[in-house]
Amino acid sequence: MATERTIEDSSLGGRIRRTVSRSTVGDIVDRVVSRPLFWLLPAVLFIAVFQLYPMFEVFRMSLTDASQLTQGESYVWLENYRQLFNSERFRSTLSVTAIYSASSIILQLALGLGLAVAIDYGVRRGLRGPLVTRVVVLSAWIIPGIIIGLVWKIMLLETNVGVLNNGLGQLGLDIVPFRSDPDMAVISVIIAGAWRGTAFSMIMFYAGLKRVPDQLYRAAKVDGAGPLARFRHVTLPQLKPVMFVVTILVTIYSLNSFDLIFALTDGGPGRATEVIALAMYKTGFDSYQMGLASATAVVLLVITLTITAVYFVVFDVSEEI
Amino acid sequence: MAQLELNSLEKRFGGGDEQVEAVSELSLSVIDGEFLVLVGPSGCGKSTTLNCVAGLESVTDGEIRIDGEVVNDKRPEERNIAMVFQSYALYPHMTAAQNMEFGLKMTTGLSKGERREKVESTAELLDISELLDKKPKSLSGGQKQRVALGRAIVRDPAVFLMDEPLSNLDASLRSTMRTEIQQLQDDLDVTTVYVTHDQTEAMTMADRIAILYDGELQQVGQPLECYYRPENRFVAEFIGEPAMNTLPVERRGDRLVGSGVDFPVPDRASGGLSRGQFTLGIRPEAISLVEPNTGAVTGAVEVVEPLGESSHVYVDIGDSTVTVKTEGPKSVDRGQRVGIDFPEDRVHLFDPDSGVAVARRASIPNERPSDRTALTD
Amino acid sequence: MAGSTDTDTTPDSTRSRLSGSQIRLYFYDAATYLVYALAAAFFMFPVLWVISLSLRTEGAVYSALNLIPSDPTLDAYRTVIDSGILGWMRNTLVVTVVSVLGIILVTTPAAYAFSRFRFRGRRTLLLAVLGFQMISPIVIVLPLYDIMRTLGLTESHAGLALLYIGLQIPFSLWLLKGYFDTIPTALDKAARIDGCNRLQTLRYVLLRPVMPGIAVVAIFNFVLTWSEFVMAYTMLGPAGQDEYTLSMGIYLFDTQLATQWTNIAAAAVIGVVPIILFFVALQRYFVRGLTDGAVKG
Ligand SMILES: Nc1ncnc2c1ncn2[C@@H]1O[C@H](COP(=O)(O)OP(=O)(O)O)[C@@H](O)[C@H]1O
Ligand SMILES: [Mg+2]
Numbered sequence: 001m002a003t004e005r006t007i008e009d010s011s012l013g014g015r016i017r018r019t020v021s022r023s024t025v026g027d028i029v030d031r032v033v034s035r036p037l038f039w040l041l042p043a044v045l046f047i048a049v050f051q052l053y054p055m056f057e058v059f060r061m062s063l064t065d066a067s068q069l070t071q072g073e074s075y076v077w078l079e080n081y082r083q084l085f086n087s088e089r090f091r092s093t094l095s096v097t098a099i100y101s102a103s104s105i106i107l108q109l110a111l112g113l114g115l116a117v118a119i120d121y122g123v124r125r126g127l128r129g130p131l132v133t134r135v136v137v138l139s140a141w142i143i144p145g146i147i148i149g150l151v152w153k154i155m156l157l158e159t160n161v162g163v164l165n166n167g168l169g170q171l172g173l174d175i176v177p178f179r180s181d182p183d184m185a186v187i188s189v190i191i192a193g194a195w196r197g198t199a200f201s202m203i204m205f206y207a208g209l210k211r212v213p214d215q216l217y218r219a220a221k222v223d224g225a226g227p228l229a230r231f232r233h234v235t236l237p238q239l240k241p242v243m244f245v246v247t248i249l250v251t252i253y254s255l256n257s258f259d260l261i262f263a264l265t266d267g268g269p270g271r272a273t274e275v276i277a278l279a280m281y282k283t284g285f286d287s288y289q290m291g292l293a294s295a296t297a298v299v300l301l302v303i304t305l306t307i308t309a310v311y312f313v314v315f316d317v318s319e320e321i
Numbered sequence: 322m323a324q325l326e327l328n329s330l331e332k333r334f335g336g337g338d339e340q341v342e343a344v345s346e347l348s349l350s351v352i353d354g355e356f357l358v359l360v361g362p363s364g365c366g367k368s369t370t371l372n373c374v375a376g377l378e379s380v381t382d383g384e385i386r387i388d389g390e391v392v393n394d395k396r397p398e399e400r401n402i403a404m405v406f407q408s409y410a411l412y413p414h415m416t417a418a419q420n421m422e423f424g425l426k427m428t429t430g431l432s433k434g435e436r437r438e439k440v441e442s443t444a445e446l447l448d449i450s451e452l453l454d455k456k457p458k459s460l461s462g463g464q465k466q467r468v469a470l471g472r473a474i475v476r477d478p479a480v481f482l483m484d485e486p487l488s489n490l491d492a493s494l495r496s497t498m499r500t501e502i503q504q505l506q507d508d509l510d511v512t513t514v515y516v517t518h519d520q521t522e523a524m525t526m527a528d529r530i531a532i533l534y535d536g537e538l539q540q541v542g543q544p545l546e547c548y549y550r551p552e553n554r555f556v557a558e559f560i561g562e563p564a565m566n567t568l569p570v571e572r573r574g575d576r577l578v579g580s581g582v583d584f585p586v587p588d589r590a591s592g593g594l595s596r597g598q599f600t601l602g603i604r605p606e607a608i609s610l611v612e613p614n615t616g617a618v619t620g621a622v623e624v625v626e627p628l629g630e631s632s633h634v635y636v637d638i639g640d641s642t643v644t645v646k647t648e649g650p651k652s653v654d655r656g657q658r659v660g661i662d663f664p665e666d667r668v669h670l671f672d673p674d675s676g677v678a679v680a681r682r683a684s685i686p687n688e689r690p691s692d693r694t695a696l697t698d
Numbered sequence: 699m700a701g702s703t704d705t706d707t708t709p710d711s712t713r714s715r716l717s718g719s720q721i722r723l724y725f726y727d728a729a730t731y732l733v734y735a736l737a738a739a740f741f742m743f744p745v746l747w748v749i750s751l752s753l754r755t756e757g758a759v760y761s762a763l764n765l766i767p768s769d770p771t772l773d774a775y776r777t778v779i780d781s782g783i784l785g786w787m788r789n790t791l792v793v794t795v796v797s798v799l800g801i802i803l804v805t806t807p808a809a810y811a812f813s814r815f816r817f818r819g820r821r822t823l824l825l826a827v828l829g830f831q832m833i834s835p836i837v838i839v840l841p842l843y844d845i846m847r848t849l850g851l852t853e854s855h856a857g858l859a860l861l862y863i864g865l866q867i868p869f870s871l872w873l874l875k876g877y878f879d880t881i882p883t884a885l886d887k888a889a890r891i892d893g894c895n896r897l898q899t900l901r902y903v904l905l906r907p908v909m910p911g912i913a914v915v916a917i918f919n920f921v922l923t924w925s926e927f928v929m930a931y932t933m934l935g936p937a938g939q940d941e942y943t944l945s946m947g948i949y950l951f952d953t954q955l956a957t958q959w960t961n962i963a964a965a966a967v968i969g970v971v972p973i974i975l976f977f978v979a980l981q982r983y984f985v986r987g988l989t990d991g992a993v994k995g
Contacts, residue, residue: 030396032914033896036820039811042804043867050864051830055839118733127727129734135981140741142977142984144925146945147966150952151744154751160760161959163747167763193740200988207989218796220972227726248832256779256834259927277836284840285932297837306831377887410884414906421901425892529826592869 029258040251048084054188058301061294068288080295090296092271093279100190100275101254107194108250109243112201117231119202134206141199148264150190153179156264185265189273192264197253208242209235244315248308255304323388323401323479323512325351327372332383344367345536351480354510355502360523360560361533366518370533374514375404383606386608388483395419398428400480403473407694408466409483411457411535418453419445421475424630428476437568443475465492470502481506481513481557487522487542499526521559524548532556542675549685554676555630557669562649563605570601570611578678580640582619587680589666599679602669605633605646608654609662616662636661745970752963759959771973774964776952783968785940786947793855793930795941796924797862798916804863805870805910810900812871813878814886824875831868836928843932858930862923870915871992877911878904910983917980918987925972944969 032038053056064188084090115137122130140148156178158274160166165175178188220230258277261267267274267282272280276296284293330347333340333696344366359367372378376383376397384391392400403424406427411420418440425436436540447467456487457465487495490580503526506513517523523530524544530674532539532547532555540552544560551557557565570579577599578583584601613619620638627650632643643661653659670680736787746765812824835842842861843852851857881904885924889899927945932942942950948965955961 026396029897030895031855036811036815036971038819039807039815043871046804046860046864047830048826049845050861051838051868053836054841055833055843057844058838115737116731118737121726122730122734125727125730127730129731133734133737133794134985135978136738136741138981138985139745139974139977142921142925142973143745143970144927144945144948144973146927146949147969148744150948150962150966151748153952154963155747164761166760170763195744199741199913203985203988207985210932227722250833252834256836258836259945262927263952275836279837281928283838284995285843290840290844293840297759297840300967301833301837304832304834304837306896372887375891377885402891404891406884407887408884410882410888412888412903412906421749425894427898472892567977572808582858603975647911 022026025303032268034254040133058294058297061290062298064291064294066290066294068285068290073291076291080292081299083085083292084295089271089274089279093274093276095187096271096273097255097275098271100193102258103190103252103256104193104197104257105247105250107190108197108254109247111194111198111203112246114208115198115202116205119206119233123210124214134203137199139199140196141212143196144261145196148196149260152188152195152260153264156188179265180269181214182269185272189261192260193246193254193257196260197250200253201250204242204246204249205239207290212238240315244311247315248311251311252304255300255307276303324386324388325352325480325512325514326389327370327374327383329383330373330385332366332378333375336400342675343536344373345539347533347536348612349531349538349541351512351514353512356506356513356515356526356528358530358627359514359525359533360518360520360559361518361539362528363650366535367518367533368484370485371404371514371516374400374480375402375482376400377575379472379623383436398424401478402480403478405466405469405473405483408489409469409489411458411465411468411472413457416454416456417449417460417471420457420468421472424462424472425477438527439475439477440471443471446474446556447471449579462490463498465496466490469504474505479512479673481511481515483513483515485516485517486590488517488519490549495522500527521562524560532559535544535560545685546553549682550678551669551681554602554671554678555601557671557678561604561606563646564603564632565602565669566608568601568603568641568643570599571597573598581618581620583606584663584668585665587668587670600671600673600676602671603643603663603667604610607663607667608645610645610647611660611662612659616660618661619658620661622655622657623652623660634659662674705920711980713947716793722730741920745867745974748963748966752960752967754960756958758958760906766954771852774960775968776892777958777961778964778968781951783944783947783965784941786942786944787972789941790924790944793859793862794833794920796856796859797866798919798954799925800859800863800914801870801919803876803916804910806905806908807900808867808871809878810904812875813881813895814883815833823870825870834863842929846933854942855934855941858933860921861929864928865929866919866922870919873918873987874911875916876990881907902934912982914987914990917983919982921973921977978991 005127027218034135037044041137042131061073063077064073065079085104115133118244119130119134121127122133143151151291155163156165158165158177158180160169168174168176178184196308216234216238217230218233225233256277257275258281261278262281265273266270267278277300280296280300282294283289283296287293327347327349330344330345330349332340333342335341342366347370349357354468356443359370369378373380376395376399377391380393384393386392387402390696411417412423421440421443422436425431425439429436431439440453441450443616444453449464449467449468449471452460452464452468457468459467466489469486473483482504487498490498494697497521502515515526527544529541529543530547531541534555540547540556542550547556547560547577551560554567558567568579568582570577570584572578572583572586575586577586579601582601609616618636620636620640620643622633622634623637623642626633628634630648631646632650632652636643636645636659638661645661647653665680668680669678669682671678701773750765750767751759752774753772754767755769755773757770758764758767758769812820846852846861848858849857853862885903885907888897889903894902926943927943927949930943930946931949934943939947939950948962949967951965952962
């Protein structure tokens with residue numbers, strides 16, 4: 001294709017030179033960019049520094065008497081764990097976490113599924129309202145947890161400022177100690193948590209429901225299945241994979257809850273709402289017992305992983321992965 | 322314009338236990354301006370071969386020469402090739418013109434104007450000038466394929482590589498595009514390697530076809546050569562539609578005997594046939610139906626598929642079913658007993674183990690295969 | 699009762715059954731609307747009420763039930779803005795934008811590699827990434843604080859942004875890899891034939907098709923980072939108040955202003971409204987990030 005061109009010679013030479021240098025430099029670039037490490041390196045570094053190493057550190061620190069107050073640290077091995085399991089505070093923390101998490105999981109999954117079914121039904125029937133409902137519920141999820149905690153704290157105030165107690169007062173009822181009674185405080189935290197967290201399971205369930213083909217429902221109808229039977233025999237089995245994912249994630253979120261409770265009750269009254277994450281944070285940053293706090297973190301991690309493993313068995317997902 | 326040579330090309334994927342040999346010991350030479358079709362069933366290594374030639378895959382062993390020069394270690398853009406893909410692979414965010422221009426932009430020092438000029442003249446050649454400003458999303462399958470062709474042609478390469486470029490089109494469009502690509506290639510006179518799994522496409526388009534099976538080259542030759550003189554049983558069965566019938570037979574004296582089959586050993590083959598077991602091959606279009614108990618075999622008609630001008634008749638001869646292609650809409654009925662006869666000169670014999678042809682036609686007749694059936698009746 | 703037996707021989711009973719199912723449908727529709735109304739009320743009320751509270755005079759806070767304040771005032775907002783909430787918002791915006799850009803910059807090439815390369819250890823690495831996605835950052839906040847202090851990254855917005863990048867990579871990487879997987883590799887091949895090396899392939903050919911995925915990752919991380927509290931509180935805590943992020947500042951307000959409810963409410967509204975608007979405008983992408991990320995994960 002060496003057609004004569006009216007362009008000056010230098011430009012042609014330039015072109016050739018460019019082609020030549022392109023190919024040698026190109027070869028080097030080629031070689032570098034055809035190694036996956038070139039592409040992965042930044043991500044790997046970030047993960048190593050901010051995830052892998054801290055993970056290793058938290059295990060290591062849990063075996064030491066590290067403290068924010070003193071410089072050095074020495075290995076005390078399982079002493080922190082022994083101390084932890086012998087402490088009244090930790091046991092109460094564990095039970096608060098268990099109650100909070102179990103209730104949250106059940107409540108959020110049930111509410112989320114109910115809302116998702118309502119939204120899916122509305123979309124399939126062409127009703128008005130599903131989108132608005134979805135956006136409203138999801139808004140609750142994206143509000144910073146710390147602000148949610150504050151908002152609920154004000155709503156639950158035990159004076160006339162608190163809108164709930166104000167309302168109850170108008171009905172002639174007594175003040176309800178939403179935040180000052182240990183049991184009520186736990187319930188308050190669970191409800192505020194559900195206010196925030198339901199959106200997540202709702203949207204996940206909704207995504208799962210959307211994937212159920214209309215044909216299946218029609219086929220079930222032809223087979224004479226009523227709405228409840230269709231839900232039981234068509235919808236639920238189709239939702240199983242989503243159910244699995246949602247359950248795991250909601251469990252992880254609940255077990256690791258921090259900011260909302262931090263703002264709403266700060267673990268109080270007393271330690272009535274002190275979940276593990278909160279206890280760990282306070283042990284570490286308020287009491288400066290980094291070793292003990294790390295042991296708490298490890299226990300939290302182990303609990304999370306164990307429960308996840310249990311889900312894997314219970315849901316029997318082996319054929320789906 | 323260039324000659325393309327593959328010398329003992331080998332390509333293995335993976336390592337250790339999971340190693341897959343996709344192409345083995347492939348030697349092939351495509352002469353300047355030739356249209357070579359690489360054909361074989363899916364998974365036989367056609368795309369891998371093409372990718373090796375293109376420089377998209379590294380070669381495990383052997384060499385690839387373009388115009389005499391070994392290109393094994395060259396990057397694709399240095400090989401002077403262009404490629405067309407089955408799925409078009411048009412860049413979705415670029416217009417047709419930008420798609421065609423992109424390669425020029427990346428590989429040449431041409432100015433914007435020069436590039437535009439080339440794109441426009443290529444578009445004219447392909448009759449897609451009015452599509453140049455459209456994005457792939459708003460093009461039909463046929464239009465996309467033309468743009469993809471344009472993207473290859475505008476590069477003015479020495480070798481065209483096409484990987485099943487028509488497979489995504491519907492049947493009628495496919496046959497139009499078939500002729501069009503042939504004509505284009507004829508006009509441009511660019512060496513072309515065209516991959517397909519469709520033997521009809523191979524037969525109708527190719528100057529020569531290379532049949533690949535399981536990574537190994539089975540036969541290279543002109544389409545009719547491969548049809549009439551297949552070198553082995555695989556080629557015989559792969560080329561031709563409906564597929565060649567094969568029947569196990571045994572030599573007894575000067576006759577070939579199988580289940581229900583009794584046929585004289587063809588003259589041209591008698592010398593080489595010393596062993597006892599063979600596979601007899603006979604094309605459906607070579608068979609004629611005769612009165613029961615005359616001819617080579619007798620059986621009952623199982624199914625008749627009328628195709629208009631001709632019909633496919635499936636005849637049960639005991640252990641196996643023989644396909645017969647007959648003229649006319651409906652010459653026989655289901656369940657009818659018929660005799661089957663075939664001309665001695667159209668019988669193929671294969672070694673039952675290796676599949677190698679031990680007796681095949683001596684030469685290609687003058688007629689095209691489709692005319693041939695007309696004459697047998 | 700007799701009319702609703704399940705015999706379907708006479709046309710009469712067919713009609714009555716039809717209208718029966720019609721009635722049932724109306725009933726379900728009504729129940730669904732009721733669910734929508736209850737959900738909207740439950741999930742909107744706290745926000746509306748806090749907005750209402752923020753517009754009240756100090757005296758009006760005790761008539762909590764009047765959603766529309768009788769004597770609305772912006773005093774609370776003035777107080778809150780004077781206390782520097784806009785600075786916190788700017789800090790949050792800077793940290794969020796830098797984090798999101800960083801996440802995309804780091805994640806895109808890695809997602810490309812996981813989607814396009816087949817290398818030894820790929821599966822293991824992918825599973826490790828998935829594993830980290832499952833672990834809550836709160837578990838490692840203690841060592842993170844030490845690391846950040848050692849690296850001199852505490853009390854710094856840049857440091858906090860780096861931390862967010864590090865924490866958000868697994869999720870974003872997983873999500874983005876899924877998007878890359880949906881782009882046919884034939885495009886890569888075509889680009890290679892057209893003379894692109896892998897960098898150019900990513901830049902000129904794949905980036906545009908994968909843009910919707912990048913947008914999802916960006917929007918999702920924007921919301922997460924904007925709302926983040928624990929890490930900010932831990933890493934920026936020792937710094938001066940001017941350096942705080944919005945969540946931190948608002949929390950600090952609560953502890954300092956004790957019972958100035960209108961001011962706290964105003965601060966909460968300022969913290970909530972921008973992110974809600976952002977979300978409502980882009981919720982489609984956000985929802986996709988949420989569902990795709992978890993389902994692919
Ligand atoms: N990247 C790869 N890694 C491993 N095996 C591959 C790869 N590409 C192709 N193969 C294998 O090589 C063989 C030939 O594939 P291919 O060339 O695509 O066949 P064809 O194009 O003829 O259908 C197949 O068995 C396929 O599974
Ligand atoms: Mg192929």
